[in-house]
Amino acid sequence: MTQVLTIARLTILEASRRKLLLALGILTIVVVVLTSWGFSRLPTMSGVTPAEVRLASSQLTILVAFMFSGVLALGSTLVAAPSIASDIESGIALAILPRPIRRSQLLMGKWLGLALRRKGSS
């Protein structure tokens, strides 16, 4: 179990310093700002009644929530997918696997680390 936690911690640290994550973070902020700006503009539009605004914003909220979860899922996939493959390709796995660690423990550690990291960013 300690091996799994070690790998999980390593994975969190590693994922946190990926430039991809920084880019995703910045884009997320941009989208959040634009969305809230859009919502704030709704009542000021001419020719709509307050009831229509309420109806439209409730539907838009659902839409935006789906969009965010979609982006989050896509973002996690982009961060997680190359995690093991890149380790193998670069030779990092060569240095770690001869240690007393099972491949399943490495896999579990990677999964746990990425899952926790994703939780953190959402």
Place this chain on the structure above:
Amino acid sequence: MEAADAASLAVHTQDLAKRYGKTVALSGLTMSVRRAEVFGFLGPNGAGKTTAVKLLVGLAHPSAGEAWVLGAPVGDLQTRRRLGYLPELFRYQGWMKAREVLGLHCELSGMARSEWKAEIASALELVGLSERADDKVEGFSKGMQQRLGLAVALLGRPELVLLDEPTSALDPVGRHDVREIIRTLKARGTAVFLNSHLLSEVEQICDRLAVVDHGRVIATGTMAQILGQDGAVRVRVTGLPADGRAGLGAFGSLEDEGEWLTFRGLATDGVPQLVAEIVRQGGRVYAVEPRHETLEDRFLQLLKEQDQ
């Protein structure tokens, strides 16, 4: 061999083989490495050296045959604590400091946390990286990364250290340092398995060696056994008739260099008989000396014989 016999050896393999699809990387490797000896594993590129090491540290599973490392079957998880391994092509997490990389490996090898600090300090000291311990690995040159790799392999006082081409990226100073490190390890009682194609290096530090080609051992033994196996002598002789020279070929393969004649493959009591024969034919013998072949000569010769 029984497992009990294998326990007294650092490494023992019996007909170990590895195939990748149709490619045969290793075909029937049989060898033994004793405890506390420096064992050279020599061979041309593509002979299966790296594959053999990968099998021994459990990075790959053998297709056939058996192998024991420190008395346990290969791949045994607990035995890996007592192993040190320097891969041929490797990388460490560039964003970590050298000290952190070593810490990670202490943690993975299950070392008690209280021992880490002293262990890391002594490993860094041994490879000469103490001053760069708090620098990030991505700023390291290839040679320094190699030193760090060595430090990782030395953590936790392993009983067997497997080094895969440890000096390929090093300058002459670095190579000298690596030789010194290997000598230190040997003095500690650590067995060293040195995988290399640098003959001079092997010649200088190995107690015993195995020469591999096409995935199998073609010669094994001490340096003297490998070099002197064929009992070669050089004889300086004058006044020998030309047809007499041809007749001397019966003693062993003859290489005619004018005054100097080199004989290979002489029988144990072949030297006095050879000299007697030369004298009988009217030749005057000025010198008879055992021919000291360099490992390189011998190595090339072994490979040539293998191909025939």
